[in-house]
């Protein structure tokens with residue numbers, strides 16, 4: 322068995338706010354999004370060897386380890402060989418960027434093993450540039466413009482996925498309008514009230530569209546409020562939603578209640594402090 326050389330976490334991406342501000346001639350939508358990362362994520366381990374991928378973890382069964390897997394695509398883009406082990410803790414295709422986070426973690430890990438980061442990482446997926454940073458950021462364009470933000474308060478949160486697959490193209494097609502204003506100026510947030518006050522002035526424009534495809538998303542948001550969340554919203558194109566809570570104990574209690582619906586529900590943290598890279 323080969324020795325693991327590098328372990329990289331691949332934290333879940335959350336679009337705390339997401340405005341659709343336009344549409345390009347090729348049909349792709351222009352976004353303005355406040356992105357942050359959660360304490361929960363996948364994990365990638367790299368060791369020297371020919372290019373290979375092995376997947377374990379709670380969501381391994383839903384994911385093919387073939388050549389299209391974003392871990393392998395990332396290594397090929399970097400021109401690097403490595404034996405990759407992925408622990409898939411995040412639901413697949415659920416609006417929290419698990420595939421992009423995995424690709425970014427592979428690229429970061431390969432960089433630690435001496436391989437240069439490839440240019441145009443966004444070719445792997447729109448969320449890969451922000452996932453490479455894995456820190457709070459404003460994301461614009463289709464994801465290629467990433468501006469790091471000073472930081473966000475670390476807050477208890479719960480993620481819920483109702484187990485319904487939502488197609489990203491279908492959600493974009495279901496949009497009623499594509500000309501939202503940009504996000505309001507993003508101040509420094511010193512506490513939960515600051516952040517929630519700012520979030521209340523924003524939207525996830527994809528949420529209403531996703532709800533037409535998967536009405537259960539509305540039930541998830543209602544259940545978050547019933548469980549004491551101070552704020553609840555869908556991330557990305559769904560169907561995963563997040564709720565913010567006043568304490569870690571309340572988040573854990575809420576996750577227990579939300580699981581009773583038969584949904585994947587996990588208590589974690591928003592923007593946990595991570596050691597500097």
Ligand SMILES: C[C@@](CO)(OP(=O)(O)O)[C@H](O)COP(=O)(O)OP(=O)(O)OC[C@H]1O[C@@H](n2ccc(N)nc2=O)[C@H](O)[C@@H]1O
Pocket residue numbers: 336348349350351352415416417418446447448463464489490493556557558559
């Ligand atoms: C919506 C976001 C927000 O962070 O998150 P997720 O829901 O993926 O987590 C991303 O922009 C998702 O980007 P990405 O992950 O590359 O989307 P894909 O699944 O590759 O895109 C599928 C399709 O959705 C449409 N699409 C996607 C992104 C975009 N900015 N405009 C679009 O119109 C296009 O029809 C595209 O062919």
Ligand SMILES: Nc1ncnc2c1ncn2[C@@H]1O[C@H](COP(=O)(O)OP(=O)(O)O)[C@@H](O)[C@H]1O
Pocket residue numbers: 384389390391392412413414415416417418419420421422423424557558559
């Ligand atoms: N390592 C990976 N993890 C998750 N999805 C992957 C991976 N590799 C390829 N994919 C594919 O990428 C697509 C997007 O997955 P993901 O990034 O989890 O979702 P989303 O873009 O909704 O946040 C899925 O359809 C999945 O089949």
